[in-house]
Amino acid sequence: MNRRRFACGFFTAALVAVAAQAGDWPQFRGPNGTGLSEEKQLPTEWSATKNVAWKSKLPGYGWSSPIVWGDRVFVTTAVSDKQTKPRGFGGGGFRPGGRRPEGKQDGKQPERPRRPGGGRGGMGRGGKPPDAVYRREVYCLDRATGKVVWHQTAHEGKPTIPAQMGNTYATETPVTDGQRVYVYFGMTGVFCYDLEGKLLWKKELGSYPMMAGWGTGSSPALDGDRLFIQCDNEEKSFLAALDKKTGKELWRTPRGERSSWSTPFVWKTKNRTEVVACGNGHVRSYDVATGKQLWELGGLSGQANATPVAGDEMIFFGVGGMRGSRPLAAVRAGASGDITLKEGEDSNAGVAWWRKQAGPSMASPLYYDGYLYVLEQRGGMLSCYNAKTGEPAYKGERLPEARGFTSSPWAYDGKVFCLADNGQAFVIQAGATFKLLGKNTIEEMCWSSPAIAHGAVFLRSVDHLYCIKK
Secondary structure, three states: OOHHHHHHHHHHHHHHHHHHHOOOEOOOOOOOOOOEOOOOOOOOOOOOOOOEEEEEOOOOEOOOOOEEEOOEEEEEEEEOOOOOOOOOHHHOOOOOOOOOOOOOEOOEOOOOOEOOOOOEOOOOOOOOOOOOOEEEEEEEEEOOOOOEEEEEEEEEEOOOOOOOOOOOOOOOOOEEOOOEEEEEOHHHOEEEEEOOOOEEEEEOOOOOOOHHHOOOOOOOEEEOOEEEEEEOOOOOOEEEEEEOOOOOEEEEEEOOOOOOOOOOEEEEOOOOEEEEEEOOOOEEEEEOOOOOEEEEEOOOOOEOOOOOEEEOOEEEEEOEOOOOOOOEEEEEOOOOEEOOOOOOOOOOOOEEEEEOOOOOOOOOOEEEOOEEEEEEOOOOEEEEEEOOOOOEEEEEEEOOOOOOOOOOOEEEOOEEEEEOOOOEEEEEEOOOOOOEEEEEEOOOOOOOOOEEEOOEEEEEOOOOEEEEEO
16 A cells, blocks of 8 residues: 555544544444443433434334434335334344243233244244345434435345344444445345435345344444455355445455354454454454454354454453353454363463353443443343453343343443343443442333434334434
């Protein structure tokens, strides 16, 4: 790269970083993918009517998180005349690895689950895609009012894979660099728009079956001029880097993993930038420029739904689900080669610590002020670990009335927020001692992770997008 291109790229990156620090939320879990905000005048109390600046109902359904840049909010949805509302059992939410309720409820037999598109089933192997046309749409809203500025249909056609009854065909969160919006609709492809809604390019990456017909959920990640797509499936898993300006494929690295739903994490340390991809058997790190593998950690056993998070020269990740060892682990910056632990070990030169049966089921872990917070899907419990040692500060604190957690936690102003599937949002004092400060509710199914930007929380439920502000 010549000096002029390097200087231009550095200057652009600096501008993006400054803008993001000023209060934007450009990707899944925010500017650094951590779920943290440094803003001080953010709401801690809300309901369906209290501290609600506006709420908007968009057509169709989607579990993508909203992203925010400047005075605009971007979000995706999938629309079909034959689709049914995504729903879970008992208001809590079905998830990969979940169970069908047994017995009768209120004297009635439990209803057999439906998949998006209206067909029954769709959860078992061999499920068929719905025989219905879906429009994958991108919406841009005014941040102050919630009114639609523009919307575009990225793709219209029948899905090539099924999706389970709680998932949607717009689950992946977009990402923006302040000049373009990059949208990934799973097996349908990648679409790039400018901020005024003009399509700049689109790219198909192939369509592959997912485990048990559960559908997709991994969001894109961005670093410099590269857009990263993690596509772990049942047939031909890979991690790919695209040129963000043209959509040209820069590299594609095969992965020896089966289906996962984790989002790749761009990890910037003192000496290098790498992209870390969590799978159901291994976590692997890759060079951002070439796709060459830098290190791998095996021995994982469970479902890779949660996205890694980093801090203090360590990266934290885990796998969950109802089966397997469900480990939670921390890897040191600069790790190299195969750092898989030997039998009986819980650390080595690359692995700072490893804890069995502590991994996140669905929601990604949260690193905040030296502690790591992990939500358990079953039972609605929160655990807190010392991030340096992996030792629990507290474990298995039950959050009352919570019915599972799919949305990832976030934090600001010394408080941790946990949004349950049934719309209950719990406010917990950050630190080594568990203290429940409050609970807010909107009484709607919530699987999306909120965006925190410009003094507001943008929270997506199954039916609405809320702007919550003091």
